[in-house]
Amino acid sequence: MTESLRAFVLDVSENPERAVLFARDPAAALAAWNLSPADRTILMTRESGQIRRALGASDKAVLQRVLTKKTVKPAKKAGKKRKGSGGGRRK
Amino acid sequence: MTRGRRQPGSLVVVGTGIKLVAHATSEAIFWLRRAEKLFHLLTDTAAEAWIQRLNPSAISLADCYAQGKSREKSYRDMTDRILTAVRGGYQVCAAFYGHPGVFADTPHQAIRRARREGFSARMLPGISSEDCLFADLGVDPGLHGCQSFEATDFLASRRRFDPTSALILWQVGVLGEPSVRPDMRCRPERLQFLKQVLCRHYPMRHTVFLYEAAQFPICDPIIKRVPLGQLGRQALLPMTTLYIPPKASRATDSRIARWLNEK
Numbered sequence: 001m002t003e004s005l006r007a008f009v010l011d012v013s014e015n016p017e018r019a020v021l022f023a024r025d026p027a028a029a030l031a032a033w034n035l036s037p038a039d040r041t042i043l044m045t046r047e048s049g050q051i052r053r054a055l056g057a058s059d060k061a062v063l064q065r066v067l068t069k070k071t072v073k074p075a076k077k078a079g080k081k082r083k084g085s086g087g088g089r090r091k
Numbered sequence: 092m093t094r095g096r097r098q099p100g101s102l103v104v105v106g107t108g109i110k111l112v113a114h115a116t117s118e119a120i121f122w123l124r125r126a127e128k129l130f131h132l133l134t135d136t137a138a139e140a141w142i143q144r145l146n147p148s149a150i151s152l153a154d155c156y157a158q159g160k161s162r163e164k165s166y167r168d169m170t171d172r173i174l175t176a177v178r179g180g181y182q183v184c185a186a187f188y189g190h191p192g193v194f195a196d197t198p199h200q201a202i203r204r205a206r207r208e209g210f211s212a213r214m215l216p217g218i219s220s221e222d223c224l225f226a227d228l229g230v231d232p233g234l235h236g237c238q239s240f241e242a243t244d245f246l247a248s249r250r251r252f253d254p255t256s257a258l259i260l261w262q263v264g265v266l267g268e269p270s271v272r273p274d275m276r277c278r279p280e281r282l283q284f285l286k287q288v289l290c291r292h293y294p295m296r297h298t299v300f301l302y303e304a305a306q307f308p309i310c311d312p313i314i315k316r317v318p319l320g321q322l323g324r325q326a327l328l329p330m331t332t333l334y335i336p337p338k339a340s341r342a343t344d345s346r347i348a349r350w351l352n353e354k
Contacts, residue, residue: 006140019309043309055135059208062134
């Protein structure tokens with residue numbers, strides 16, 4: 001990740017009019033920034049995932065922070081059914 | 092910051108929203124700036140730089156995660172760290188990505204524990220992925236109702252739902268995954284099974300949406316429309332959400348409608 005990429009992303013985030021300019025004319029919006037060709041290509045994709053990775057956040061780290069996963073454990077096996085217990089599927 | 096007289100500590104938990112800076116409320120920014128101790132768990136270095144600029148005391152909780160450490164232990168460590176500062180008499184703020192109370196364990200735990208110990212603690216809402224989905228897909232949950240489930244829980248717990256109301260399945264991109272690994276994609280056989288379950292309630296041609304909110308103001312959200320019958324063939328990214336619009340509207344019960352209209 002380059003410092004200028006981070007600075008650009010923060011700048012357009014804090015100044016919505018620059019984000020509007022980027023949407024209208026990306027080349028003009030990027031002209032004043034000392035960005036590497038790779039960073040420019042990534043910004044032009046406008047994909048959150050690509051920009052996030054370029055900003056130094058691995059998908060794994062992001063998922064760890066964002067996702068809450070359910071741990072699915074098989075239900076304990078019930079004992080033998082007793083006659084007249086009502087049985088059937090648990091609701 | 093040094094203080095002459097220690098006041099009781101307090102805790103405010105805030106959400107920074109999904110889109111960097113743009114989604115942070117003025118109320119959240121006020122508390123981010125005002126905190127004597129600021130903890131955060133954000134998703135990228137630009138967000139961390141922004142929060143550091145707002146309040147130089149900002150400390151990331153990300154180091155509570157470690158290889159081989161259980162998620163529960165990581166959450167406990169985060170909560171302990173926040174609570175230690177509150178007990179120390181500091182005005183503490185903890186900032187989390189999105190809405191701090193949605194799909195997040197630590198914020199709820201920290202608030203419960205702080206209150207149990209007699210400290211003032213509250214949560215401020217943030218813009219969540221669900222809010223972004225309503226805006227980006229043009230969905231009004233008030234029209235037909237809206238049901239929202241975590242995708243793995245939806246399948247494993249055989250959640251009951253009404254197909255004439257909207258259905259949102261979160262974390263469908265990591266369906267059934269017990270842990271996070273690099274380059275994760277939803278396993279096709281699991282997606283196929285989810286499709287089969289949904290096809291009991293919707294026609295195969297029913298249009299569904301694969302969705303991911305934009306995280307930066309220069310980005311567009313990812314929105315892909317596919318017929319339900321083709322869901323099993325899609326390559327889902329981990330952050331993908333599945334939105335299923337309601338099928339044909341339920342007929343209104345005329346007796347209840349008449350009764351409601353009676354003066």
